[in-house]
Amino acid sequence: MTIRPIVRYPDRRLAMPARPVTVFDDALRELATDLLDTMRAAPGIGITAPHIGVPLRVVVLELDPKDGAQTYVNPEIEWASPETIMHREGSVSMPGVNDEVQRHARVRISYRDLDGNMQSEESEALRAVCHQHEIDQLDGMFWIQRLSRLKRERLVKKYEKMSRT
DSSP states (O other), rough: OOOOOOOOOTTTGSSOOOOOOOOOOOHHHHHHHHHHHHHHHHSSSEEEEGTTOOOOOOOOOHHHHHHTOOOEEEEEEEEEOOEEEEEEEOOOSTTTTEEEEEEEEEEEEEOOOTTTTTTEEEEEHHHHHHHHHHHHHHOOOOGGGGGGHHHHHHHHHHEEEEEHH
């Protein structure tokens, strides 16, 4: 079990697009395990490799411990519903602040599992929000970029104040 340091906002590594995974080996499995351990310790329900400073397209989600964790390698959104929902979001890289973000209500993603096999998954509600949130992060878009400038500035000020104390 390895809990890795989390990259904190506004670290510029969070704004860089992650590279696709090309090698599916024990090092990738170890990265996925470290991501899960780090996410649980944070605590959080989703984490990407860039959150720990590794610029690879890997996401780990654990929305309910009873269902277990899921690892998504090279995830991409294939389809998104025209209907949207508002959901409160935050990040392990910016703990203590959150706000409502508008997302598609349903999405279909394609991804590879840890063995490199192509997979597809349709999701809705919280899981769909998490898929979109984490794929944005892999693309170098931090979640607060989805907010109005006023809301974003307010959250950044709040986070900076919390970080000083």
